[in-house]
Amino acid sequence: MTEHQLPDYRTLPADVAERMEQIKQRDCVLEIDHVGKVFAQKRHQTVALEDIEFGVHRREFVCVVGPSGCGKSTLIRILAGLEETTTGRILVDGKPVNGPGPDRGMVFQKYTLFPWLDVCRNVMFGIEMGGTERAEARRQAMQWLQVVGLEHFATSFPHQLSGGMQQRVAIARALAARPRVLLMDESFSALDAETRLKMQNYLMEIWRKIDITIVFITHDLDEAIYLADRILVLKPRPGRVEEVIEVPLSRPRRAAQMMSDEFLATKAHLEGLIRSFGDNAEETDEGADDFTMPLLTLVTDKAE
Ligand SMILES: Nc1ncnc2c1ncn2[C@@H]1O[C@H](COP(=O)(O)OP(=O)(O)OP(=O)(O)O)[C@@H](O)[C@H]1O
Known part of the structure; x- marks a missing residue:
């Protein structure tokens, strides 16, 4: 099948559509209620998040993706209660949360x-x-x-x-x-590719066995598609929800699904979305494109 024949990523296979319907009928364990976050510095303000509105259903697996600076870390820190909102609020089981609590567990990127x-x-x-x-x-x-x-x-x-x-x-x-909700912040990104895949499979096995709702932040689109029921795509400056994607893959997930048309179509769509944010991307890499490396070798023969 050539690229232009890939199925529309929005077309959910019947079993996935049925599962999504069931998930949506469950209560929202975690509600992000019109959350905004402004970091005020001496000279300027950064709107890290603007009017984020999203509910995560019981035993749902949600991944959050977006380019650098779109507010992923700020969002998960707010969910964990490590950062205050400027506007809006977070509710767990319908109750507003203020600060960290046992109802939310967190797994960070580095071993803690x-x-x-x-x-x-x-x-x-x-x-x-x-x-x-x-x-x-x-x-x-x-x-x-x-x-x-x-x-x-x-x-x-x-x-x-x-x-x-x-x-x-x-x-x-x-x-x-x-906890009612497990918050995972780039939890597998320090691992090598093979271990990472094993961990993703472990995590999904554990999640199937217990009553836990997961919000997983990642830079890695393959990881997001492989793990999630829904993917929340954030766009930067200000950080807003650009799109919510229902992942068209059956469960239990298997690594072989990463080569399926549905997976590849979803990935192509996500890549296109994130590429379209290019002009707004974080400025931390400023100058990277026109950087010229000085020549630091005396060997300049044709074997280069
Ligand atoms: N403590 C802070 N003070 C001022 N600005 C901040 C602070 N924390 C984050 N920001 C700004 O808020 C915006 C969102 O940052 P955040 O770290 O949440 O993005 P991110 O998507 O997690 O980025 P990355 O993927 O690079 O970790 C950025 O513009 C960042 O510079």
């Missing part, structure tokens, strides 16, 4: 485990913070380690684990506090 605690104690940390006594916290931690397949590493320390394993512990620790 406590290096002086073993794996089990790292997972116990969030449970004990909730007031659970130690023996029960240990029992629950072991259960979560089983969920992420690391029960045999309970007494290992973070530095003894690979990057992927450390992120699995971070996921277990976040889930152990029994």
Whole structure:
């Protein structure tokens, strides 16, 4: 099939359309209610987010994509309660949130485990913070380690684990506090491609087993399409919702689907959207295009 024959990404196969209908009938666990964020500096203001309105349904998997500077980090920090909104509000299960809370768990990009605690104690940390006594916290931690397949590493320390394993512990620790929503901020972007795919599959397996709603920020369009039920596309300056895409892929997802017409059409559409924001992109790379590298070698023969 040639490129111009690719199916319209909006055409959902019947099973996916039915699943989307079911998801939409569920309550919204997380509501982003007309959220705006302005960073005021001495000389100017940056409108990082403007009037973001979006609801995430129970057990839905939403990915947020957009070019650098479109407000992805600001949005997830607001959802986590680490940043205040300028306008609008965030609701979890219909209740406005002010600041961080146990109803929202977070997994960051870099490994954030406590290096002086073993794996089990790292997972116990969030449970004990909730007031659970130690023996029960240990029992629950072991259960979560089983969920992420690391029960045999309970007494290992973070530095003894690979990057992927450390992120699995971070996921277990976040889930152990029994949040309603799991917020993931570029959580797999420090991993190599193979480990990343494994982690994506692990995450979807875990998500299928438990009552958790996921919001996942990523730069990687393949990752967004592979994981999400819906993709929220943000455009920069100011950060606004450009489009919400319903991913036309059946579940359970398999890596082979990345070569399907539906996947490729969705990716082509997303790439086109993000390319169209070009003129508004973040200015951090200013000058990169006309940068000329000075010649730092004396070898100038024709074997270049
Ligand atoms: N603390 C801050 N003070 C001032 N401006 C900020 C602050 N944090 C973010 N911004 C600005 O808000 C806008 C959105 O930034 P944000 O980091 O949320 O974007 P992003 O999409 O996460 O970018 P990236 O993909 O590069 O991480 C940018 O213009 C950024 O410069």
